[in-house]
Structures are given as structure tokens and as C-alpha cells.
Amino acid sequence: MIAFWIILTGALVAITCGLLGCFLVLRKMSMVGDAISHAVLPGIVIAFLLSGSREPLPMLLGAGATGLVATFLIAYFHRRAKLQTDAAIGVTFTFLFAIGIILISAFAGQVDIDQDCVLYGEIAYVPIDLWITASGTHLGPRPVYILSSVLLLVILFITLGYKQLKLTSFDPEFAAAIGISTSLWHYLLMGAVSLTTVSSFESVGAILVIAFLIGPPATAYLLTRDLRQMLWITTGLGVFIAFTGYWLAYWLNASIAGCMAMVVGVCFLAAFVRYRVTTGAKTVLTSAA
Amino acid sequence: MENFLTFFSFSDPNVRYVVLGTILLSASAAMVGSFILLQKKALVGDAVAHSVLPGICAAFLFSGTKSIPLMLLGAFTTGWLALVAIDYLTAHSKIKKDAAIGLVLSVFFGTGIVMMTYIQQSGNAAQSGLDHFIFGKAAALVGSDLLVFSILAMVILITVSLFFKTFALIAFDRAFAQALGYPVRRLDLLLTSLTVLAVVTGITAVGVVLMAAMLITPPAAARYWTDNIRRMVLIAVLFGTFAGLAGAYISYVAPAMPTGPWMVVVSSLIAFFSFFFAPRRGIVPKLYRQRKNQRVIAEENAMKVFYHLGEQGGNFTGQHNLQALMGQRDMGAANLRAALHRLQAKGWVTVQHGQWSLTDDGVGKAAKVVRLHRLWELYLTQYMAIAADHVHDDAETIEHILTPELERELEHQLGYPDKDPHDTEIPKG
Numbered sequence: 001m002i003a004f005w006i007i008l009t010g011a012l013v014a015i016t017c018g019l020l021g022c023f024l025v026l027r028k029m030s031m032v033g034d035a036i037s038h039a040v041l042p043g044i045v046i047a048f049l050l051s052g053s054r055e056p057l058p059m060l061l062g063a064g065a066t067g068l069v070a071t072f073l074i075a076y077f078h079r080r081a082k083l084q085t086d087a088a089i090g091v092t093f094t095f096l097f098a099i100g101i102i103l104i105s106a107f108a109g110q111v112d113i114d115q116d117c118v119l120y121g122e123i124a125y126v127p128i129d130l131w132i133t134a135s136g137t138h139l140g141p142r143p144v145y146i147l148s149s150v151l152l153l154v155i156l157f158i159t160l161g162y163k164q165l166k167l168t169s170f171d172p173e174f175a176a177a178i179g180i181s182t183s184l185w186h187y188l189l190m191g192a193v194s195l196t197t198v199s200s201f202e203s204v205g206a207i208l209v210i211a212f213l214i215g216p217p218a219t220a221y222l223l224t225r226d227l228r229q230m231l232w233i234t235t236g237l238g239v240f241i242a243f244t245g246y247w248l249a250y251w252l253n254a255s256i257a258g259c260m261a262m263v264v265g266v267c268f269l270a271a272f273v274r275y276r277v278t279t280g281a282k283t284v285l286t287s288a289a
Numbered sequence: 290m291e292n293f294l295t296f297f298s299f300s301d302p303n304v305r306y307v308v309l310g311t312i313l314l315s316a317s318a319a320m321v322g323s324f325i326l327l328q329k330k331a332l333v334g335d336a337v338a339h340s341v342l343p344g345i346c347a348a349f350l351f352s353g354t355k356s357i358p359l360m361l362l363g364a365f366t367t368g369w370l371a372l373v374a375i376d377y378l379t380a381h382s383k384i385k386k387d388a389a390i391g392l393v394l395s396v397f398f399g400t401g402i403v404m405m406t407y408i409q410q411s412g413n414a415a416q417s418g419l420d421h422f423i424f425g426k427a428a429a430l431v432g433s434d435l436l437v438f439s440i441l442a443m444v445i446l447i448t449v450s451l452f453f454k455t456f457a458l459i460a461f462d463r464a465f466a467q468a469l470g471y472p473v474r475r476l477d478l479l480l481t482s483l484t485v486l487a488v489v490t491g492i493t494a495v496g497v498v499l500m501a502a503m504l505i506t507p508p509a510a511a512r513y514w515t516d517n518i519r520r521m522v523l524i525a526v527l528f529g530t531f532a533g534l535a536g537a538y539i540s541y542v543a544p545a546m547p548t549g550p551w552m553v554v555v556s557s558l559i560a561f562f563s564f565f566f567a568p569r570r571g572i573v574p575k576l577y578r579q580r581k582n583q584r585v586i587a588e589e590n591a592m593k594v595f596y597h598l599g600e601q602g603g604n605f606t607g608q609h610n611l612q613a614l615m616g617q618r619d620m621g622a623a624n625l626r627a628a629l630h631r632l633q634a635k636g637w638v639t640v641q642h643g644q645w646s647l648t649d650d651g652v653g654k655a656a657k658v659v660r661l662h663r664l665w666e667l668y669l670t671q672y673m674a675i676a677a678d679h680v681h682d683d684a685e686t687i688e689h690i691l692t693p694e695l696e697r698e699l700e701h702q703l704g705y706p707d708k709d710p711h712d713t714e715i716p717k718g
Contacts, residue, residue: 030387031332034394038498080572081564086331086387087509094502095557098550101499105547207339207402211395218388255406261399268392275382 005141007246010260012147013200014238016154017212020193022230025217026169031086032071032190033213035093037197037206039070041100049107056146060198067194070096071187143203150199157192158231165189166227208257212238215264222268222275237267292542304541306435311533311548313442314491315503315556319511319529320449321487322504323522324480326512327460332387333372334504336394337488338497340371342401346408357437361489368485371397376481398497441490445483456480457518495549502553503529510560513567532556586689587620587628592637592655593662594618595647600713605652608644656716662688663709663716664699670710671703677710 017033024030040063047062070092077088158165167175168185176182193213200209220233245260252259299305325331341364348363349355371393378389449456455476458466467473484504491503511525536552565572594617599605614625629645632638637651647655662684669680691699700706709715 025385025388028385028387030385030391031335034332034335034391077564081513082570083509083564084326084329084331086329087326087505090331090335090501090505091509091557091560094499094506094553097498098502098553098557101547101550102554105545105550207395207398210391211399214388214391215395218384218392221384221388222382249403252403252407253410254403258399258402258406261395262403265392265396265399268396272378272382279382 003246003250005144006256007242009141009143009147009203010242010246010256011239012144012151013204013208014212014216014242014260015235016147016151016196017200017209018216018234018238019154019158019231020189020196021213021217022220022227022234023165023169023189024193024213025221026227030214030218031089032074033193033197034206034210035074035089036067036070036190036194037201037209039093039096040064040067040194040198040201041097042066042103043069045100045103045107049103056142056202059202060146060195063198063201064194066096067198068191071190071194075186146199147203150196154192154196157188161185161188204260205257208260211261211264212241215261215268216241219264219268219271222271241267293538296538296541304537307541307548308534308537310435310438311494311537311552312530313439314494315507315529315533315552316526317442317445318487318491318500318503319507319525320522321445321480321483323508323511323518323525324449324456324460325484325504326508327518330386331505331509332390332501333375334484334488335501336371336375336390336397337368337485338492338500339394339401340397341365341368341485341489341492342398342497343367343404346401346404349408350404361437361441364489364492365485367397368488369482372481372485438490438493441486445487445490448479448483452476452479453519453522460518495552499549499553502556506553506556506560507532510556510563513563513570528556528559532559582689584628584631587624588632589658589689590618590620591625591628591632592647592651593658595638595645595651596655596659596716599647599652605655606646606649608641608646610643610645614645658688660716661691661696663713664696664703664706665691666709666711667703667706667715668699680710 021030021033024033043062043064043066044059045062047058050062051058073092074085074088077083077092078085083091164175164180164185167178167180168182172182175185197206197209197213200212204212216234216237217230219237220230223233224230241260241263245263246256248263249256249259295301296304299308322331322334325333344363344365344367345360346363347367348360351363352359374393375386375389378384378393379386384392455466455471458469458471459473459476459480463473487504488500492500495503507528508521508525510528511521514524515521532552532555535555536548536550539551539555540546540548563571566574568574591614594614595609596605598609598613598617599607611622611625615622620628629638629640632651633640636648637654638645638647640646665684665687666677666680669675669683670677706715
């Protein structure tokens with residue numbers, strides 16, 4: 001049963017991150033996910049200090065707010081100060097993360113959060129975090145409920161906004177010409193990424209969030225040229241990685257998040273080799289013709 | 290104050306180690322970081338910082354002790370592999386740089402975590418403190434480590450100084466460097482190795498996540514103060530050093546405070562200040578200049594209104610009320626009133642009982658703007674063969690910008706004309 005809940009959590013995070021990650025990879029904005037997942041730290045600490053507990057709702061609000069602050073700062077420095085994007089991302093997220101660590105050190109006695117839980121999470125604790133109703137019925141782990149609702153929201157977002165997301169990713173000028181606001185969809189996507197990162201990091205940690213945001217979409221990107229197929233492949237890969245990663249961790253008796261990230265790497269490597277072989281073959285064919 | 294004196298007299302050997310260590314680390318990181326920033330590869334530093342973890346763990350697994358040179362070697366190896374992997378992925382597939390960086394970062398770091406948990410379960414007592422590499426602990430720098438770090442930092446500083454010109458050339462014009470016969474790929478590899486070296490030396494002080502800041506933030510801030518690369522690198526090193534010193538001082542005064550994060554916060558604050566207030570490129574000076582230009586344009590437009598009314602009535606110093614002025618050109622009542630008051634302060638218009646008029650100085654100034662407008666219209670019709678009824682809008686914009694040199698040149702080219710394309714008189718300069 002424990003294995004089931006952990007794999008389910010991993011798969012939920014993998015699918016949610018992967019679906020949004022497809023659009024990030026296509027928009028060349030993958031590192032924004034990295035930035036948000038680190039930048040949420042001060043928000044979590046402040047929410048914890050204010051609410052005095054690890055209740056999920058204040059944490060989600062605090063983290064969501066800093067996630068949005070981070071995306072806003074990145075866009076502001078890039079547009080107004082003409083700072084190159086990569087530098088804007090780097091400066092912003094390291095600053096927010098540093099503030100988070102300072103807050104943790106300053107309130108060390110009161111804050112039951114440490115940096116490693118932000119970085120690699122505690123997916124192994126998911127089955128313990130049970131949701132028990134007032135009448136004492138066990139309804140299963142709480143993170144599973146939170147992550148499932150986020151996944152539903154993300155699926156809803158992508159289905160309803162599929163056309164807009166696709167057009168603003170591939171051809172922003174055309175999208176603007178037919179009246180789709182590129183900045184509105186940029187911020188909607190960023191909001192969705194913030195929400196996902198924030199709800200996932202406690203169970204899987206920042207590193208696995210980044211691995212899931214970028215790894216499966218990049219792998220799928222090598223395998224297909226069709227956006228719908230890319231989304232489906234990403235989903236399948238996510239489930240596969242959660243499953244294999246868990247058993248690898250069980251077998252090695254090591255970090256589950258770390259093992260899932262390793263499997264992400266192996267999957268990508270396999271796709272990359274296939275890509276090199278097939279494109280290599282094509283080059284030979286064309287040069288022969 | 291007492292703390293301040295004790296700290297800056299450096300009489301405490303621990304203070305000496307920490308200060309010297311942090312300064313060397315931040316200076317060498319800022320120096321290498323400048324070139325990475327100019328090559329638009331800033332986030333590569335983040336990837337390297339995360340990728341050293343498996344190397345450190347491997348070195349520990351191999352030796353069973355926390356031998357600093359061996360762990361540095363391990364860190365260097367995997368950090369370097371990560372950078373090469375990023376370059377290979379982007380060069381040989383359709384994967385873009387950002388995705389390659391994120392992928393390599395998370396996979397390498399994930400592998401490192403797996404090794405780390407393996408080590409923690411192995412029960413080797415020497416493993417405690419290994420996580421300093423991930424989260425950094427500058428205060429833990431001791432004499433013997435410092436020697437290693439100082440040597441590495443010196444290697445970086447000297448190598449960058451030796452190859453300064455070449456690195457600058459590659460950062461600005463890669464193709465030109467190639468054409469000149471520089472071994473660009475090998476020099477890239479050298480810069481890569483220096484980056485990894487800077488990360489490896491810095492990571493003990495600030496940790497994996499914040500290492501990126503030491504490479505990116507000081508150079509990004511320095512970029513706002515100069516367009517000269519030598520000065521930029523120098524300023525970046527100064528900012529980095531100051532941040533290092535400030536971080537060490539804060540954690541000395543308040544021992545609960547971590548050095549690394551404070552270094553990052555201080556250098557971020559310097560960067561934010563630069564983004565907003567740096568004289569030429571900052572947001573605030575830019576807004577100020579924009580506002581100033583808008584004011585000049587409003588003033589010149591207001592004076593033109595007087596001039597045109599003067600032409601119609603045959604009296605350039607004639608009196609007009611606001612309605613009449615607005616009737617000639619609708620530039621917004623508030624805008625017009627503000628412009629008129631500024632012109633009054635300059636002594637170019639006067640007001641009596643709500644009736645505004647140009648002074649003699651004002652007539653000259655107004656004539657000059659109208660003259661530039663009409664010269665440009667004539668130039669467009671004669672040289673660009675644009676119809677006379679299409680040239681007005683263009684002239685509206687350029688009249689505020691044309692310099693006296695251009696004015697003379699236009700006059701000369703047009704043969705000192707009297708009439709513009711609409712057959713109205715061009716005022717004499």
C-alpha cells in the first residue's frame with residue numbers, strides 16, 4: 001500500500017509538471033521552473049511563521065505568492081532594465097532563496113523547515129500524512145488529494161486554452177495579430193507553473209520538480225513533432241518514471257526523488273540515442289541520393 | 290563599533306581565514322562570471338554548481354575520508370562533464386540551451402542525492418559535514434583548506450588576466466575571432482574549465498543553489514555602470530569582494546546568520562540598485578530622460594502654435610488666450626498650461642490677464658523649430674521624392690532632434706531655400 005501511494009504521488013507530480021513543462025520547453029523558458037521552485041522558499045517560511053503550522057493552505061498561498069513575485073521580477077528586470085533573461089532569472093531566484101535561508105536561520109527555533117526538504121522533498125513521508133475525518137475514517141494521504149486537484153486544474157487549463165497556448169508558444173506574432181494576448185497567456189502559464197511547483201515541492205522537492213518539468217517534455221520533444229503526441233508521450237513517461245524510480249530506490253535503498261531524477265536522465269538518454277541514430281540515417285540517405 | 294574594529298583589524302585568525310577565503314572566492318567567481326554573462330550563458334553556472342554533487346560523493350565513497358583535494362577533483366570532473374554534456378546536447382539535437390541546462394542540472398543533482406543517501410546509510414562516521422558542500426558554510430573554512438582555495442583562486446585570476454583580450458573578443462564577436470585564427474573551441478573549453486574551477490572553489494562558502502548568484506549577480510550589476518569590458522570586470526570583482534566582506538562581517542556580528550546567503554543578499558541589493566539608478570542604463574535615469582524629452586517636445590510644440598498664429602495675424606508677439614492656442618493645436622489643456630509655465634520661467638513667453646504672448650527671445654526660438662520643420666519637409670520632397678502632403682508627420686518628429694550641424698548641412702544641400710513645399714516661408718536662422 002505504501003508503494004502504491006508513493007508511486008501515485010510521483011506519477012501525479014510527473015504528469016502535472018510534464019504537461020506544463022511541454023509549453024515551457026517549447027517557449028525556451030525551462031529555467032523559469034527552476035527559478036520558481038527555488039524562489040518559493042521565503043514564502044513558505046513566512047506562511048509558516050504567520051500561521052504557526054504546516055497546514056497546506058497557508059503554505060500554498062505563501063509559496064504561490066512568492067512564485068508570482070519571482071516571475072514578475074524576472075519580467076520586470078527583463079523589460080524595463082533590459083537585463084538579459086538568463087541573468088534576470090539567476091539574480092531573482094538566488095536572491096529569494098537566500099532570503100529564505102536567512103529567515104530560517106533567524107527563526108531557527110520556531111521554524112520546522114530545513115533547506116534539504118525544499119531541495120529534495122520527502123516523498124517517503126507521503127503515506128504517513130493521512131487525511132482523517134472527524135469521525136475517524138481514513139481517506140488516504142492528503143498530498144494525493146491536493147496533487148489530484150492540481151492535476152485536474154492543469155488539465156482543464158490546457159484543454160480550454162489549448163489553441164491559445166499553442167499559438168502563443170509557436171507563433172506569438174500571429175497570435176497577437178488574431179487578438180490573443182501573449183502576456184495574459186504568459187502570466188496564466190506562469191501562474192499554473194507556480195501552483196504546480198508549490199503543491200509538488202513538499203512531497204517531491206525542487207529538484208524532482210525541475211526534472212519532471214523539463215525531462216519528460218524534452219524527451220518527448222525528441223520523439224515527435226506533434227504537440228498532442230508530445231503531451232501524451234510526456235504523460236506516459238511520467239507514469240513510467242514514477243514506477244521505475246520507486247523500485248530503483250527500493251532496490252538501492254536510496255532517495256526516491258533522486259532515483260526518479262536518474263530515471264528521467266536514462267529515458268532522455270535513450271531518446272537522444274534514437275534521435276541521433278535516426279537523424280544520422282536520414283543524413284546518410286540524403287547524401288547518398 | 291567594537292565588533293567593527295575587532296573584525297577589520299583581522300587580529301582573530303578565524304576572521305582572517307574566513308575573510309580572505311570569501312574575498313578570493315567571490316573575486317574569482319565575479320571575474321569568470323563576467324565572460325559567461327556576456328556570452329549569455331549565465332545559468333550554466335547554476336548547472337555546474339548542482340552537478341558537482343555526484344563527484345564529491347564519488348570521491349568520498351572512493352577514499353572514505355573527507356579529503357579536500359580529492360573531493361575537489363571529483364567535483365571538478367562531474368562539473369566539467371555536465372558542461373560538456375550541455376554543449377553536446379545543444380549542438381547535436383534540437384534541444385535548446387535552457388532545456389539542456391535544466392535537464393543536466395536535475396539529473397546530475399538527482400544522481401548526487403542518491404549517492405548521498407547511500408553514504409548516509411553506510412554508517413561511515415566521517416560523512417558528517419559532507420552536506421556543507423550542498424548548503425555551504427563559509428565559517429567552517431580552516432587554514433589548510435584556505436591554502437587550497439587560495440591557490441585555485443589565484444590560478445583563475447591569473448589565467449583570466451592572461452587570456453583577457455581573447456575572451457573579450459570571443460564574447461563580443463565569435464565569428465571574427467574564428468576568422469582571425471584563434472582556436473575558439475579550445476578557448477571555450479578553457480573558459481568552461483575556469484567556470485567549473487570557480488564553482489568548485491566557491492561552493493564550500495555559499496552552497497549549491499547560491500553559487501549561481503556569485504557568478505551572475507556581480508557581473509550583471511557591473512554591466513549597468515560601463516560599456517568597457519575591462520572596467521566591467523573590475524567593477525564586478527569589486528562588487529563581489531564587497532559582498533563577500535559584508536557577508537563575513539554580518540555573520541561575525543550575528544553568529545546565527547549564515548555567511549553565504551548574506552553575501553548573495555548584499556550583492557543582489559547592489560544589483561537592484563544598479564538596475565534602478567545606474568546613470569545611463571538604469572530604469573530611473575531612463576524615465577527621467579524620457580520625461581525631459583517629452584517636456585522639451587511639448588514646449589517646442591507650444592512655441593510653434595504661437596508662431597503659426599503669428600503668421601496668420603502678421604504679428605509674432607501677438608496675445609492669445611488658451612482657447613485660441615488650443616484651437617490651433619490640441620495638445621491637452623493640462624499639458625499646454627504646464628509647458629507655458631515652463632516657457633514663462635525660461636523667459637520665452639509672458640502672460641498678462643490670461644493672454645499669452647511670445648517674448649522677442651521666444652520668437653527666435655519658435656522660428657528655429659518651424660525652420661527645422663520646413664527644411665526637413667523640403668528635403669523629403671526634393672531628395673526622397675515624397676509627395677508634399679505626406680511629409681508633415683515625419684517633420685513633426687524630427688524637428689525636435691535635428692542638431693545645428695545637420696541644420697547647416699540641410700541648408701547647404703537645399704541651396705539656402707526661402708520656401709517650403711507648401712509654399713510658406715522658411716524663417717531665417
